[in-house]
Amino acid sequence: MEPRLIIRDDKDTASAFIANYIIDRIKAFGPTPSKPFVLGLPTGSSPEGVYKNLVRRHKNGDISFRDVVTFNMDEYVGLPREHPESYHSFMYRHFFSHVDILPSNINILNGNAHDLEAECIAYEEKIKRAGGIELFLGGIGPDGHIAFNEPGSSLASRTRVKTLAYDTIVANSRFFGNDIAKVPRMALTVGVQTVLDAREVVIIITGSHKALALQKCIEGGVNHMWTLSSLQLHPHAMIVADDDATLELQVKTVKYFKSIEQVASTQGFTQTLPDISITTSKRDSIIEKLDSPRSPKSSSPFVITSSYTPTSPTSFNNTSKTLSVHNTKADTQRPVTPEPILEKMSDRLPPSPSPAFAKLSVNTPVQRPITPELVPDRMSDRLPRTPETRAVTPELMPDRMADRLVRTPQVAGQGLDGLVVDELPLSSMGQRIAV
DSSP, rough: OEEEEEEEEHHHHHHHHHHHHHHHHHHHHHSSSHHHHHHHHSSTOOOOHHHHHHHHHHHHHSOOTTEEEESEEESSSSOOOOOOTTTHHHHHHHHHGOOOOOHHHHHEETTOOHHHHHHHHHHHHHHTTTTOEEEEEEOOOOTOOTTBTTTTOOTTSSSSSEEEEEHHHHHHHHGGGGOGGSOOOEEEEEOHHHHSSSSSSEEEEOOOOGHHHHHHHHOOOOOOGGGGGGGGGOOEEEEEEEEGTTSOOOHHHHHHHHHHHHHHHHHHHOOOOOHHHHHHHHHHHHHHHHHSOOOOOHOOOOOOTTTSEEEEEEBBBTOOOOEEESSOOOOOSSOOOOOOOOOOOOGGSSSOOOOOTOOOTTOOOOOOOOOOOOOOOGGGGGGGOOOOOOOOOOOOHHHHHHHHOOOOOOOEEOOOSOOOOEOGGGGGGGOOOOO
């Protein structure tokens, strides 16, 4: 299922849209102290505009967060809570200190816990006790990570300790004076499956540097190297992006989602979620049926007699394991069906053979016609045989090329220097030496 994509002109209008959507969802939910609205929240630069609009609407008296419970996505490991760049400080600076949320309803991971693994397990249990997250708001990084679920994270992951990727450390160094050495290397984060377990997920994506991640999520398949693409597995996921974030999308893709939104706004359609009370009651009833032990009566087999008619049963004979149904009122509307006649498959077989064959016993030899013995035949045997004769060849005589040369007689002569030399053949020019 593809996520719903809402495109706005810039970051400000995208942030205002999400803030208004969250407020409408809280009002439609109607939270109470016994049934609060559970909201998942992110940190970073992406949601700052959303928090700003929520605070403004709260101060105008449009919304109250008294019956809202929040769970933050992540927190650095080893960074003091009072540090200005800890996510505790971030949330109070941008949101919590400006609304009427109860401190007891705020839940943020403790990156300084003595046992980090136990902290992650307890965080998951706390989310379950709260009834699950109703709406999870999130942002992404340029590599498409949600929370601190870096590329390669399991799509079934839960809250855990995570080592940060180098690209994330470089991107977050802008909050630490552009000093990479000051950025923590580890963090606690909710898992991808923790986010997908929320009833609804809303992601804000702004800026051209995140356009590739949006393209992978909308036009690509589910890929754990782009954890944002896991939203395709969620039935109620929505992405709100500005125009710059859609630069990598195909033109027809942008037109497609804009046309859907235009038709929805014209017809007055809005995204509706199934009633949680109905879905919860159905789920619980199914679980109760599966968990309940089977009674001995239901586990024992029984036989339906031919007197059965589809009316309410009045008696059950458990001793004979036979279901007897008696109809108190005659049903004149229903046609009378004849009683079923049992038929054996053996009745369909042809009659037994004649008595002559019946007298044959198992030990009676079987008479077979005599056939001549087969003689092996090969195609090579059919070819005429040629006598093997070898042609007489003359004996080979040794032959040397030197013997074929014409020998030139040695002629004595007088050289230029007056010495007498022997004339040698041309093949022995190298042997002409003075005598």
